[in-house]
Amino acid sequence: MSAGRVTAEELVAQALAARQRAYAPYSHYAVGAAVLAADGSVILGCNVENAAYPATICAERVALTSAVAQDKRDLVAIAVATENGGSPCGACRQVMAELGPRMTVYITNAAGDYRTTTVRDLLPDWFTGEDLV
Ligand SMILES: [Zn+2]
Incomplete structure (x- = not known):
């Protein structure tokens, strides 16, 4: 990894720590995420469920949207932590x-x-803004 002094192991540890803050009273599937920006900063996320299920948001999207809010747009890595090593959902990809x-x-x-892995490997043949021409 090339961003600052944050190693893969450290980013994974931060995602595991964020997982402890998950609000998952319905699924009990706690997820943590840690996004690494090019400047070396780390932005955390956890899943936040809602009794109205569609209002639930995944840990990855909490972290990624928070990174934007913190003006961190050059993102180099993300760690995602679950109980069983589950892969990010389609919306998060x-x-x-x-x-x-x-x-x-x-x-x-x-x-x-x-x-x-990589985002590209998780979402081959992706749809991006370049498709909106
Ligand atoms: Zn997701």
Whole structure:
């Protein structure tokens, strides 16, 4: 990883810590996310559920949209933490493609065993703003 001094292991650890803040009273599937910006800053997210289920937002989209709000637009990596190392959902993959298409993606389980992939590999043949011509 090239951004600052944040290692993959450190980013995974931050996602695991963010996971502890998840608000998941319905699914009990806690998720944490940590986005690394090119300036070395890390933006955290956790899933936040709602009794009206569609109002729920995933950890990845919390972190990614928060990064935009903090004026962090050059995103280089994201770590996603779940109990079982589950992969990001389709909606989150689309938002990754929009906001961090070149990101490395670390997907970890609760024990910190992670695998490495990319947004492009998670969402091949993606739809982007370039398609809106
Ligand atoms: Zn999602």
